[in-house]
Amino acid sequence: MSNKTTISLIKCDVGSLAGHHIVPKILLEIAERNLKKARENGSLNSFYVFNVGDDLQLLMTHEKGESNPEIHKLAWETLQEAANKALKMKLYGAGQDLLKTAFSGNVRGMGPGVAEMEIEERGSDPIVVFAADKTSAGAFNYPLFRIFADPMNTAGLVIDPNMAGGFKFEVIDTIENKKVVLKCPEETYELIALIGTVQRYMISRVWRARDDLICATGSVTRLSQIAGKYVGKDDPVVIIRAQHGLPAVGEILAPFLHCYLVEGWMRGSHWGPIMPVGLKDAKCTLFDGPPRMVALGIQVANGEIAADDDGKPMVADLFDDPAFDLARREALEQASTLRRMGEFEPARLGPEEMEYTTLQQILDKLKERFTSA
Numbered sequence: 001m002s003n004k005t006t007i008s009l010i011k012c013d014v015g016s017l018a019g020h021h022i023v024p025k026i027l028l029e030i031a032e033r034n035l036k037k038a039r040e041n042g043s044l045n046s047f048y049v050f051n052v053g054d055d056l057q058l059l060m061t062h063e064k065g066e067s068n069p070e071i072h073k074l075a076w077e078t079l080q081e082a083a084n085k086a087l088k089m090k091l092y093g094a095g096q097d098l099l100k101t102a103f104s105g106n107v108r109g110m111g112p113g114v115a116e117m118e119i120e121e122r123g124s125d126p127i128v129v130f131a132a133d134k135t136s137a138g139a140f141n142y143p144l145f146r147i148f149a150d151p152m153n154t155a156g157l158v159i160d161p162n163m164a165g166g167f168k169f170e171v172i173d174t175i176e177n178k179k180v181v182l183k184c185p186e187e188t189y190e191l192i193a194l195i196g197t198v199q200r201y202m203i204s205r206v207w208r209a210r211d212d213l214i215c216a217t218g219s220v221t222r223l224s225q226i227a228g229k230y231v232g233k234d235d236p237v238v239i240i241r242a243q244h245g246l247p248a249v250g251e252i253l254a255p256f257l258h259c260y261l262v263e264g265w266m267r268g269s270h271w272g273p274i275m276p277v278g279l280k281d282a283k284c285t286l287f288d289g290p291p292r293m294v295a296l297g298i299q300v301a302n303g304e305i306a307a308d309d310d311g312k313p314m315v316a317d318l319f320d321d322p323a324f325d326l327a328r329r330e331a332l333e334q335a336s337t338l339r340r341m342g343e344f345e346p347a348r349l350g351p352e353e354m355e356y357t358t359l360q361q362i363l364d365k366l367k368e369r370f371t372s373a
């Protein structure tokens with residue numbers, strides 16, 4: 001036990017209602033029940049259960065540090081129980097992300113997505129939690145760059161002396177399984193060169209350069225590499241600390257004034273516009289999308305998500321706001337442009353990134369009929 005607070009966000013597609021649309025209430029309630037019990041017996045300090053599309057999200061705070069076996073076991077058993085219920089009800093894709101069956105102390109690498117951050121609480125610690133459905137962790141490269149490295153987005157990089165030293169980014173090469181730390185502004189071009197390749201390089205952590213204060217951490221996994229085959233997109237989550245020498249909540253949200261394109265969407269095989277939405281609209285419909293993202297604002301105080309008098313965690317649904325109507329409209333316009341192209345690139349991902357493909361079968365079938373051109 002330390003006097004530090006850990007924020008753990010562990011998420012998983014345990015099965016959903018009507019295809020890959022939403023986590024039904026009955027599964028959210030299983031998670032609520034389990035985490036409430038864990039809170040009562042002292043394993044957890046606080047929690048908030050929600051869903052983004054077909055992903056069940058367990059946001060938890062405790063004092064046990066990152067990768068703690070007790071916390072991971074709690075999450076694993078909760079996700080398992082929800083998946084078992086989904087299986088019984090024949091909900092769709094039940095347990096699709098629970099790739100390994102024997103728990104060995106850490107859910108990382110077993111299917112669920114994990115973002116964890118151990119912090120020494122400041123006087124006040126505002127946190128923004130982002131969660132997305134129908135896309136991969138590379139979807140956060142662009143906004144994380146804008147937030148922590150782009151002075152045209154984050155005024156504080158220019159006018160707050162506490163941020164003037166810049167930020168350090170840990171980038172994972174998900175193919176080679178290697179990582180590198182790059183410091184901005186000095187290595188901005190190198191950073192962009194890597195993270196512009198969103199399918200391979202993904203930002204996993206960000207620190208303030210002058211004192212190595214942890215500022216952001218994301219779930220970087222490639223389910224397909226764990227399973228060795230298509231198993232859905234990773235539907236990533238990111239935790240970001242805000243204010244007082246870090247980007248303000250408004251600077252963290254500023255990149256979402258406009259929509260941008262991410263990989264994922266239908267069958268994990270298309271480029272699609274990311275749509276910032278409130279929790280009530282965090283459900284994928286059109287062409288299994290468009291990919292959606294929520295942003296939840298919390299205050300972490302004395303090891304807990306700050307709660308109201310009834311003990312209910314206070315959560316600000318930040319994208320549930322007309323300020324993001326423009327991005328939502330752009331998302332539909334871009335969706336319309338892309339869908340008009342059907343299965344022609346660049347609407348469809350390149351063959352090496354497609355999660356479903358019949359290309360090999362088609363080539364095999366036509367093998368005899370190909371002649372020299």
Ligand code: F6R
Pocket residue numbers: 019020134232233264265266267268287288
């Ligand atoms: C994307 C996703 C969905 C499915 C699609 C087909 O991550 O999960 O778009 O790929 O609905 O699903 P199946 O093959 O299960 O019918």
Ligand code: MG
Pocket residue numbers: 013016019020054093096232
């Ligand atoms: Mg699913």
Ligand code: MG
Pocket residue numbers: 013053054055133134235
């Ligand atoms: Mg999903």
